[in-house]
Amino acid sequence: MRLSVQDAPFDLGAESLAFAKGAAGAGAVVTFTGIVRDNGGSLSAMEIEHYPGMTERAIAAIMEQAVARWALVDALVIHRYGRLAGGEMIMMVATAAPHRADAFAAAEFLMDYLKSRAPFWKKELGPDGASWVAAKDEDEAALTRW
Amino acid sequence: MKLEVLYFAWVRERIGLPRETVQTEAATVADLVAELVAREERYAMAFADLASLRVALDQELGSFDAPLAGVREIAFFPPMTGG
Incomplete structure (x- = not known):
């Protein structure tokens, strides 16, 4: 298992x-x-704020839950913070398992939990100024399926 | 006791600080919030709607009725938007 919270871009292929x-x-x-x-060209940048220390702890706890629940051989989470432009990669999740059902389910579980249980906050900067992205009710609801 | 109090996202912007050290005898998170709100208008603005806020105690999500005994770091922030 590896997790990285970083401001630098990552190489998805590598x-x-x-x-x-x-x-x-x-x-x-x-x-x-x-x-x-x-957003159709209206976004000039996205700023991602996080809580250093808690972010790593929260992601590690989410990954441990995934490993305990599915037959995972390995898991990877990379999540960026700082200022990103439209089209840039924010984050990636990878899961490896003997069979695909576990790999898919664990990846979805990790995404659902990273969305509303890892301390990141997104702010969109556009021509009309800056606004914080609000959490969606369906993101919280998504957790109940697990 | 001395508490490190951290603010993130629009809570940080409304209060105008990322963090501060607070001397308090508050028994619970809610008591601490009441002390902060009584200080200045900017705190009252930030804590106007507790339902739209989350709290972490020593970097673990907690609740507003949680006791502060033994806690060193407390953070207030809006619901998270990762991923």
């Missing part, structure tokens, strides 16, 4: 390849990548 090659015993690898939506 990370995915290294993860898949290193997942000994896996028969399935699922990767998910989150990308900054440019």
